[in-house]
Amino acid sequence: MIGEHPSIKKVLEIIRRVAPTDATVLITGESGTGKELVARAIHSASPRASRPFVPVNCAAIPENLLESELFGHARGAFTGAHSARLGMFQLANHGTIFLDEVGELPLALQAKLLRVLQDGEVRPVGTDHPVAVHVRVITATNKELAHQVEKGSFREDLFFRLQVIPIHLPPLRARRSDIPILTQHFLEKANARHGLSVTISREAMIYLWEYDWPGNIRELEHAIERAVLLGKGTLVGTEDLPPHIVSRSGSVSLVSQALSRQLTLRDLEREYIAKVLEHTRGNKTEAARILGVDRTTLYRKLEEYKLKD
Numbered sequence: 001m002i003g004e005h006p007s008i009k010k011v012l013e014i015i016r017r018v019a020p021t022d023a024t025v026l027i028t029g030e031s032g033t034g035k036e037l038v039a040r041a042i043h044s045a046s047p048r049a050s051r052p053f054v055p056v057n058c059a060a061i062p063e064n065l066l067e068s069e070l071f072g073h074a075r076g077a078f079t080g081a082h083s084a085r086l087g088m089f090q091l092a093n094h095g096t097i098f099l100d101e102v103g104e105l106p107l108a109l110q111a112k113l114l115r116v117l118q119d120g121e122v123r124p125v126g127t128d129h130p131v132a133v134h135v136r137v138i139t140a141t142n143k144e145l146a147h148q149v150e151k152g153s154f155r156e157d158l159f160f161r162l163q164v165i166p167i168h169l170p171p172l173r174a175r176r177s178d179i180p181i182l183t184q185h186f187l188e189k190a191n192a193r194h195g196l197s198v199t200i201s202r203e204a205m206i207y208l209w210e211y212d213w214p215g216n217i218r219e220l221e222h223a224i225e226r227a228v229l230l231g232k233g234t235l236v237g238t239e240d241l242p243p244h245i246v247s248r249s250g251s252v253s254l255v256s257q258a259l260s261r262q263l264t265l266r267d268l269e270r271e272y273i274a275k276v277l278e279h280t281r282g283n284k285t286e287a288a289r290i291l292g293v294d295r296t297t298l299y300r301k302l303e304e305y306k307l308k309d
Helices: 006-018 035-044 063-071 107-119 145-151 156-162 172-194 202-210 216-230 243-247 254-260 265-279 284-291 295-304
Strands: 025-028 053-057 096-100 136-141 165-168
Touching (some): 006 035, 035 053, 035 096, 172 216, 202 216, 202 265
Parallel strands (some): 025 165
16 A cells, blocks of 8 residues: 555555454445455455455355355255365365445345354255354455445345444545555556666646546556657657546646646645635635645645745
8 A cells, every 4th residue: 555645544544444454345436446456455454364365356256156166065055066165265265255336236246245244154045054164354445335225236234243343445537645655656566566767757647647547556556667668768658658548638727737837745735725725715625625635734735835814
């Protein structure tokens, strides 16, 4: 987990406190925000670290196969079941299972997952005998499970059982100050992987800073690796960035102003905060929400940049 934004520091603190326990964790956030990374961090800092970490993407497995994938099956349980097979819960025994996109589970399977959480045992398809498992369950979703509960597509009792410890990951656009840190990390990672020594120009960094990153951290990592591999030299410039990142910035954007006025990233952050305050007509609570920081951090920034009235 990389970043210095207050929201990420809060996540890191929750990870530190919850890792030694067996409490179930529900990680929410947009796609690409690093939900599996958080799950792995919890597992790695837990007493189960030497045991298996088994990730399962519930949205990627056909519904008719999902039950046997999770809980296993006996020989002859269905057509094609030529031998018995362990499920993901059994493979994760004494370790951690990570159920990504848990909101995609059908209602019938949600009931069976609830029984596993309550009883600590699974029932493989085609058998009448439960199998005990001792597994820490971490789940994740990019959906609003509370809304699914209201619509009747997700069990309320399972929802409360899963979110004993809720962790929300903010989108990258809400922690913009971490973009330079993450960019440098991904540059070093790409350079090491491909035996290169590429750096990034100030102009390119400003474009990265302003872009909203709908694909979040995953999109940033892919953009940096592409720029490293396809760039024409050892310095990533604006011409090496994906066209949609550059084209999102209009002629009157902060990027254009920053480049024409030779602003530093610090200057750019100051102007961005000032523009958000102007947009909210001085409402600091609303400004802090848009900026993705708490009020204390906003007040510190206002003092630092001498923006206080």
